[in-house]
Amino acid sequence: MIKREIYMSRIRPFIGNELIKVLTGIRRSGKSVMLSLIQEELAQNGVQPEQFISLNFENMSNAHLCTAVALHDEILRRTKEISGKVYLFFDEIQEVADWEKCINSFRVELDCDIYITGSNAKLLSGELATYLAGRYVEFVIYPFSFREFMELYHTVYEGADERQCFTKYLTLGGMPYLSNLRYDDAASRQYLRDLFNSVELKDIIKRNNIRDVDMLERIIAYITSNIGTTFSSTAISKYLKSEGRSVSPETVLNYIKACTDAFLFYQVKRQDLQGKKILTVNEKYYVADHGVREAVYGGNMKDINLVLENVVYMELLRRGYSVTVGKVSDKEIDFVCEDHGKKLYVQVSYLLASEETIQREFGAFAGVRDNFPKYVVTMDELDMSRDGIKHRNIRDFLLAEEWN
Known part of the structure; x- marks a missing residue:
């Protein structure tokens, strides 16, 4: 089991305190494993196994606990037999109706430390904001970074070098379960297609009561094939009209919001670096896992430039940066990254194969006058x-401890 220290280092300061720890992210990105890692660390620090109560609400054996009242009564019954602090772990909590009410009640009634996971960003909106405002801390769990992928890949193929690992990573992506399939291409693609279907059905269609599934799938296909490309909801609306499907830009935006809430896509806004303002049109989107893109739609090698952008973007998110696309006059910088006053500019390309490409990629920074x-x-x-502009091979960039 990979220790995933990048997340543990962020969660660790909150272990044992009254804030509710909320782990979100795309389905099967490793949230359940994170709960196990937290339990492992607690056990090493002297917490007894009987102080843990763990429930996964996608397990049918827990279906009778999927209401706030039933869950509340069950936990109170179990905690009567436990002395000292109790540690509650609830996996896929969104399956419990009105779950936020009983979670808030536990916080008040019990001496407890609470950890919950969910596969939809709506988990932290609406009523939850009312019941738990200021009482939770959120951690987004992403699919494996290249470093994590390589660590696990070497447990299956010990002799694989860095280049071989990266080639496999470009094709299969970073979903943790793939190691159990020994990274077999056919089996991995089947798993990733099933994962995509599960996200689409459970986290997008069912949670948002979407009736026009065909329209949703067309919009997902459009975004997936245009990752890293600026476009607007109006552009998608016009494209769909040319395909014989009429839909308003507002409806397109609602469907996209449902996909980003399920962590399938991430939206990146554009920023005018000279006017220092966020632009409201033509965002970019990236997919949570490029392996899912390859399994469902193919074309990762054909669209290698965009896929490399996607890989770098997700790594920036993992490391805690907020990311925008930078606009300086008529030039565009792929990623402007900020984190607590630190700043970083990143331009991604496949190969610097011609002088024209070199001038374009390095010239993107011409209008940026700071020293970041x-x-x-x-x-x-x-x-x-x-x-003064650093050029890095993408493997070296992804594996670097820090960028400065």
């Missing part, structure tokens, strides 16, 4: 750094 680090990230093996 600027990177051009590609598949090239030779270092072509120039004018």
Whole structure:
């Protein structure tokens, strides 16, 4: 089991205190494993196993507990037999009707430490904001980084070098369960297609009562094939009209929101770096896991430039950066990244194969006058750094401990 220290280091300061720890992220990204890692650490620090109560609400044996009252009564019954602090772990809590009411009640009634997971961003909206405002801390769990993927891949194929690992990572992505399939291509693709169908059905269609499934699938297909490309809801609406399906830009936006709530896609806004304002049109979208994209739609190698962008974007999120697309006059910088006053600019390309490409990628930073680090990230093996702008091979960039 990968220790996933990048998340544990963030969760650790909150272990044992009264804040509710909420782990969100796309289905099967490893949230349940994170609960196990937390339990493991607690046990190492002297907490006894009988102080843990763990429930997974996608397990049919817990179906009778999927209401607030039933869950409340069950936990109170069990905790009567436990001395000392009780540690509550609730997996896929959104399956419990009115769950936020009983979670808030536990917080008040019991000496407890609560951890919950969910696969939809709506988990932290609406009534939850009322019941738990200021009383929870959220951690988004992403699919494996390249470093995590390589660590697990080496347990299956010990002799694989860095390049072989990255080639496999580009095709299969970072979903943790793939190691159990020994990264077999056919089995992995089948698993990823089933995962996509599960996200689409359970976390998008059912949770949002979507009736026009065909329209949803067309919109998902459009976004998936255009990751890393700026477009608007109006552009999708016009495209669908040309396909014989009439839909308003507002409806398109609602469908996209349902997909981002399920953590299938991430929206990246554009920022005018000169006017220092967020632009309200033509966002970019990236997919949570590029392996899912390959399994469902194919084309990762054909769209390699966009897929590399996707890989870098997800790594920036993992490391805690807030990310926008930068606009300077007529030029665009792929990623402007900020984290507590730190800033980073990143331009991603496949290969610097011509002088024209080199000028375009390095020239994107021409209008940026500050001294924060600027990177051009590609598949090239030779270092072509120039004018204070650092050029990195993408593997080296992803595996770097820090960027400065």
